[in-house]
Amino acid sequence: xxxxxxxxxxxxxxxxxxxxxxxxxxxxxxxxxxxxxxxxxxxxxxxxxxxxxxxxxxxxxxxxxxxxxxxxxxxxxxxxxxxxxxxxxxxxxxxxxxxxxxxxxxxxxxxxxxxxxxxxxxxxxxxxxxxxxxxxxxxxxxxxxxxxxxxxxxxxxxxxxxxxxxxxxxxxxxxxxxxxxxxxxxxx
Amino acid sequence: xxxxxxxxxxxxxxxxxxxxxxxxxxxxxxxxxxxxxxxxxxxxxxxxxxxxxxxxxxxxxxxxxxxxxxxxxxxxxxxxxxxxxxxxxxxxxxxxxxxxxxxxxxxxxxxxxxxxxxxxxxxxxxxxxxxxxxxxxxxxxxxxxxxxxxxxxxxxxxxxxxxxxxxxxxxxxxxxxxxxxxxxxxxxxxxxxxxxxxxxxxxxxxxxxxxxxxxxxxxxxxxxxxxxxxxxxxxxxxxxxxxxxxxxxxxxxxxxxxxxxxxxxxxxxxxxxxxxxxxxxxxxxxxxxxxxxxxxxxxxxxxxxxxxxxxxxxxxxxxxxxxxxxxxxxxxxxxxxxxxxxxxxxxxxxxxxxxxxxxxxxxxxxxxxxxxxxxxxxxxxxxxxxxxxxxxxxxxxxxxxxxxxxxxxxxxxxxxxxxxxxxxxxxxxxxxxxxxxxxxxxxxxxxxxxxxxxxxxxxxxxxxxxxxxxxxxxxxxxxxxxxxxxxxxxxxxxxxxxxxxxxxxxxxxxxxxxxxxxxxxxxxxxxxxxx
Numbered sequence: 001x002x003x004x005x006x007x008x009x010x011x012x013x014x015x016x017x018x019x020x021x022x023x024x025x026x027x028x029x030x031x032x033x034x035x036x037x038x039x040x041x042x043x044x045x046x047x048x049x050x051x052x053x054x055x056x057x058x059x060x061x062x063x064x065x066x067x068x069x070x071x072x073x074x075x076x077x078x079x080x081x082x083x084x085x086x087x088x089x090x091x092x093x094x095x096x097x098x099x100x101x102x103x104x105x106x107x108x109x110x111x112x113x114x115x116x117x118x119x120x121x122x123x124x125x126x127x128x129x130x131x132x133x134x135x136x137x138x139x140x141x142x143x144x145x146x147x148x149x150x151x152x153x154x155x156x157x158x159x160x161x162x163x164x165x166x167x168x169x170x171x172x173x174x175x176x177x178x179x180x181x182x183x184x185x186x187x188x
Numbered sequence: 189x190x191x192x193x194x195x196x197x198x199x200x201x202x203x204x205x206x207x208x209x210x211x212x213x214x215x216x217x218x219x220x221x222x223x224x225x226x227x228x229x230x231x232x233x234x235x236x237x238x239x240x241x242x243x244x245x246x247x248x249x250x251x252x253x254x255x256x257x258x259x260x261x262x263x264x265x266x267x268x269x270x271x272x273x274x275x276x277x278x279x280x281x282x283x284x285x286x287x288x289x290x291x292x293x294x295x296x297x298x299x300x301x302x303x304x305x306x307x308x309x310x311x312x313x314x315x316x317x318x319x320x321x322x323x324x325x326x327x328x329x330x331x332x333x334x335x336x337x338x339x340x341x342x343x344x345x346x347x348x349x350x351x352x353x354x355x356x357x358x359x360x361x362x363x364x365x366x367x368x369x370x371x372x373x374x375x376x377x378x379x380x381x382x383x384x385x386x387x388x389x390x391x392x393x394x395x396x397x398x399x400x401x402x403x404x405x406x407x408x409x410x411x412x413x414x415x416x417x418x419x420x421x422x423x424x425x426x427x428x429x430x431x432x433x434x435x436x437x438x439x440x441x442x443x444x445x446x447x448x449x450x451x452x453x454x455x456x457x458x459x460x461x462x463x464x465x466x467x468x469x470x471x472x473x474x475x476x477x478x479x480x481x482x483x484x485x486x487x488x489x490x491x492x493x494x495x496x497x498x499x500x501x502x503x504x505x506x507x508x509x510x511x512x513x514x515x516x517x518x519x520x521x522x523x524x525x526x527x528x529x530x531x532x533x534x535x536x537x538x539x540x541x542x543x544x545x546x547x548x549x550x551x552x553x554x555x556x557x558x559x560x561x562x563x564x565x566x567x568x569x570x571x572x573x574x575x576x577x578x579x580x581x582x583x584x585x586x587x588x589x590x591x592x593x594x595x596x597x598x599x600x601x602x603x604x605x606x607x608x609x610x611x612x613x614x615x616x617x618x619x620x621x622x623x624x625x626x627x628x629x630x631x632x633x634x635x636x637x638x639x640x641x642x643x644x645x646x647x648x649x650x651x652x653x654x655x656x657x658x659x660x661x662x663x664x665x666x667x668x669x670x671x672x673x674x675x676x677x678x679x680x681x682x683x684x685x686x687x688x689x690x691x692x693x694x695x696x697x698x699x700x701x702x703x704x705x706x707x708x709x710x711x712x713x714x715x716x717x718x719x
Contacts, residue, residue: 009384030417062484065480071411119479137480
């Protein structure tokens, strides 16, 4: 499109990433948080995989909840607590991922640490099914899921999620639920 | 308050919070309002000092005064904060200056944004490193915060005028003290997007913005709009983000129904107390996306996408829910079935905003099924929802997401309706059910019901049913899904007794084995001790 005809309205923001404040002048209002993190702030742990929210490799947490950074407009992240995989909170999970060799090529390893930490904060003792469901959003083509489950087990041993701040009202309970409809008043 | 540039979020019910006042990480408090007015009216808002915004009485009880007061306060607060140049039309516009320099300035903006390491950017990062350095940078970059704001406002937007300049002098010292490195630099760097970025905190403000900017891209969770924007298919001239709108978050209970606010995220639909009332929501949401998608995707976005690919419209249509649509003229209520045309396009006029959905709470079984393009989480190519209401002795089956693949004309006209009620199958079914036992006596009912539902998939031009060479896969899938959903919702008569009997027998076997194992172990222990 011709540059002269199209407006690129921009704003100045201050992003709070990993506890640091980064003033970012002139962010286009359509820019995603991922683009700002990677290209403006040089924080490249959130990977740019598909840019449409399918692959999950740009996982960050927003106010403690996981979110795909490519789907969050940067202007909507400005007043919130953004944590990238570089944050110290994900240190233990990162070591577990490395120890389990859960991400052989390493591309989605940062996202995996975020997903594992989030899972263990929600659910201190997830079963294999709960792990598969929680990590289903990460599209990995090189590790088999057994390594991921092992990574979760190692992260749990390392104490990830012990200081979980999410209360029971936090929404996603993480438990395997109700695929089959309960058949009426059969509970006796 | 936060350097988010949206203006201070005074009393917005704890959502987001500011830089210092943010809640603990993960401490999303979902506002759940119970009770409400005695007549069961559901009320938006009412948090903090803000007066409640009652749906349906949009213009009554001095609504005009409220609106005026709100927008004035928003203007004041934005002008008082140098970090919020756009919401009040603060400092001189780069792109929207309107004096002929816009065209020349736009490439400049892009150059700065693209390189990211130009002079101003570099000074920013140096300045943000420590508090002492940043204070110095702020002081050197521009005059003090209050001065900048007051000076910038009058030449930016005439409508805000003197009142906000006065307010700026009062309010600005506070943020300037909290964030010394912030405001002056931003204002001094002449960054602005006046009238192109909006973060309303109330529904009233949001529809006002939409009335003025009907082409604004509405972003709540971002899962719909952001891929298009990133890929360049959509170029937003103005963006309206709803993440600060506390009224749109959460859900409320009324008499015999729940009101899901449009900003309710899919993850929040999995809460225990909501899924006890509307279990199908949880069933559907679990098939929708990864946890990080569910955490941001909202009900409103799902409704606006429509049943061509989204799942919640199917669920809500089967439950007999209705959609609440707000505009500057008020709030209208439309049933989910009427909300979409037959291609699954939501019937929204420019300037309208989906603010929620009213869902009746029914006692009966609800079942949602979906077939995606792959085994894992994916878009539906077929979804089906069966809701049983024993009190009214009725069942409702809705088929959705039929428009995507394998049809003669794709998603356009001539294909299948995207949201389809199988009314005749429902009516037939209601006569076959033994409602007192919540079961079905005749086992052939299941097969027949599946066939009837599939038969209802008639092409719009009347050229035949789906099975007639059009899409045998879909027809088969609809048959099977409807049959299974019915089997789970209304089991064959006596089947539950059989299950209970088998359960009892299995329990007995397990107990017996446990006792036997214990006896064997005890005998072994005794033998070991003897030796």
